Amino acid sequence: MHIQEVFNAIYSNHCYEYFVIDKNYKVIEYSDKIFKFCDTDTLEEKKYDIFLLVPELFGLENDLSKIFNGELKMHKIPFISKNGDKYVNIYIHPGRKDDENHYETLIILFEDITKIATAKQQLIQEKNENALLIKEISVKNTQLEQYNNHMQKLVKEEIRKNLEKQKMLELQARYSQMGEIIGMITHQWKQPLNAISMMTNVLKLKQNNGAINIKLLNEKLDDILMQVSYMSQTVNDFQHFFNPIKDKIYFNVYDSIQSVLELVKSEYFHKNINVVLSGDKSLQAVGLPNELNQVVLSLLKNSKDEFVKHPHDHMKISIDIFSSDNKAVITVSDNAGGIPEDIIDNIFDIYITTKKDGSGLGLNISKNMIEEHMNGRLYVTNIKNGAKFTIELPTVMEDV
Amino acid sequence: MISKKITLIGDFSTGKTSLISRFVDNQFSDKYLSTIGVKISKKNIKTDSTIMQGLIWDIEGGTESKPINTTYLRGMHGCIVVADITREETQKNISLYIKTARQIVKDIPIVIALNKSDKLDILSSQDILEKIQNIYNQYNVFLTSAKNDLNVEEAFITLANKILKT
Numbered sequence: 001m002h003i004q005e006v007f008n009a010i011y012s013n014h015c016y017e018y019f020v021i022d023k024n025y026k027v028i029e030y031s032d033k034i035f036k037f038c039d040t041d042t043l044e045e046k047k048y049d050i051f052l053l054v055p056e057l058f059g060l061e062n063d064l065s066k067i068f069n070g071e072l073k074m075h076k077i078p079f080i081s082k083n084g085d086k087y088v089n090i091y092i093h094p095g096r097k098d099d100e101n102h103y104e105t106l107i108i109l110f111e112d113i114t115k116i117a118t119a120k121q122q123l124i125q126e127k128n129e130n131a132l133l134i135k136e137i138s139v140k141n142t143q144l145e146q147y148n149n150h151m152q153k154l155v156k157e158e159i160r161k162n163l164e165k166q167k168m169l170e171l172q173a174r175y176s177q178m179g180e181i182i183g184m185i186t187h188q189w190k191q192p193l194n195a196i197s198m199m200t201n202v203l204k205l206k207q208n209n210g211a212i213n214i215k216l217l218n219e220k221l222d223d224i225l226m227q228v229s230y231m232s233q234t235v236n237d238f239q240h241f242f243n244p245i246k247d248k249i250y251f252n253v254y255d256s257i258q259s260v261l262e263l264v265k266s267e268y269f270h271k272n273i274n275v276v277l278s279g280d281k282s283l284q285a286v287g288l289p290n291e292l293n294q295v296v297l298s299l300l301k302n303s304k305d306e307f308v309k310h311p312h313d314h315m316k317i318s319i320d321i322f323s324s325d326n327k328a329v330i331t332v333s334d335n336a337g338g339i340p341e342d343i344i345d346n347i348f349d350i351y352i353t354t355k356k357d358g359s360g361l362g363l364n365i366s367k368n369m370i371e372e373h374m375n376g377r378l379y380v381t382n383i384k385n386g387a388k389f390t391i392e393l394p395t396v397m398e399d400v
Numbered sequence: 401m402i403s404k405k406i407t408l409i410g411d412f413s414t415g416k417t418s419l420i421s422r423f424v425d426n427q428f429s430d431k432y433l434s435t436i437g438v439k440i441s442k443k444n445i446k447t448d449s450t451i452m453q454g455l456i457w458d459i460e461g462g463t464e465s466k467p468i469n470t471t472y473l474r475g476m477h478g479c480i481v482v483a484d485i486t487r488e489e490t491q492k493n494i495s496l497y498i499k500t501a502r503q504i505v506k507d508i509p510i511v512i513a514l515n516k517s518d519k520l521d522i523l524s525s526q527d528i529l530e531k532i533q534n535i536y537n538q539y540n541v542f543l544t545s546a547k548n549d550l551n552v553e554e555a556f557i558t559l560a561n562k563i564l565k566t
Contacts, residue, residue, distance in 0.1 A: 055440055055442065056438075058403060058455050058475070059405040059455075059475025059476060059477065060474060060475045062475070076471070077471060077472070078469065078471065079436055079437020079460070080437055080438055080439070080440070081435075081437060081438065081439035081440075087436075117436060117437065121436045124434045124436055124460075125433065125434040128412045128413055128434045128463070129432070131463065131464075132413055135487070135489075
């Protein structure tokens, strides 16, 4: 290959264009294709002023002066976007020297770096977009975290409110049962009070007639003491019934339920409801006996209410106590007609009731007491002519 | 006509190119296109006393790993520091850009643009503006939106007036 061909090859692929300027910053030479980097096609329009032709040099007079004086070897302005689609690096180099060895020209060299710049632009674009995306994700994560924290607070607050509500409902049910039992006590006290009243009248009459003697007096006083003792026992049972024992204990299931029946037997007897307790008299369970008693009382009351609505000649509530699979089992069955099939699956839900003026709290609270407080089970099935509630309680402390 | 070099600096994607595009060509595009290097635009700015030709340098935004190229700042006469009102880190970096600008040209007139104000509600924008204004009380701070053409011209004209007073 001839040397000229080599030069031609180099020149045809070169990517540099230039201006040469004098000390007045006027263009004195330039390469053929330099104007593709300018916003003009002629020098005349810009009056050969390099600052008009290359505005990127504006403000750099001091640096240009330093290059003329030899104080600065060169200056580079990298990655300049020109005419929208081209990129150049601009280099300012010293040019020819005069007789006094000072530079009299500068070469303003344009290096076409469009391809490199385009590739770089894509890289930076991706990098910046990724950085923005990461930042956005980070912000979203922070927001999500804040939202989660807020939600956790809300959940905690709702749980607290629910617990409070549950306590209120339990208290409400307790007061309701207290009212019920006070009614029963009133009922049970009527008979002994009448008896005491009658015996006192007899004694007073005998005294007025002068017919009283020591034997009669002792007999009547013994009778009165017996009646007072019975009344006192009733009050003790009532007090015991509502004594809030919070720690789970071993207790005799039969005795516990027997104490409930002692409170209600008079009323049920007068309503012709036969309440029968049978089964294992020695069976021990673990739990809160007073809460079990309240549940049994609630079940008895439900049966009684149904009997009041639909009375018949053989009204009967059977309470059976037995052991099964290491559980103490208490069944309360009646022949009061049973629970309608359309609500039996939801009968333990709050505010579900079969009664016209019922609150729908009793069975819900009963289930909560047995299952949440005592780790037991309470469920119901319909039987022939009635319903059977089954209570299962643990018999060893470890199961509680 | 007097010409002055104005630079726009700040973190990447704060809207420097959009502000210039709005000011010079009255155009706006939602598409984000990263600037590399620098692009110079010209605009005649009507100041209080005269008309000034602004040579406006749109400079590639800085990132955590790559600060801006200070070569572009040489010989500048005024500077707009741009931050994104929705990105706190770009606001924190304002001091860094002011320091950089003043290292190149001491006593350089500067205004601050809190851009993309259209992305935030008015109350939040005002809160941030007040906070930034309190920190940089010797500079004019503008709540700008290239999208809604809010305070763009005001920021450039304020800077031009400051330049001519120095």
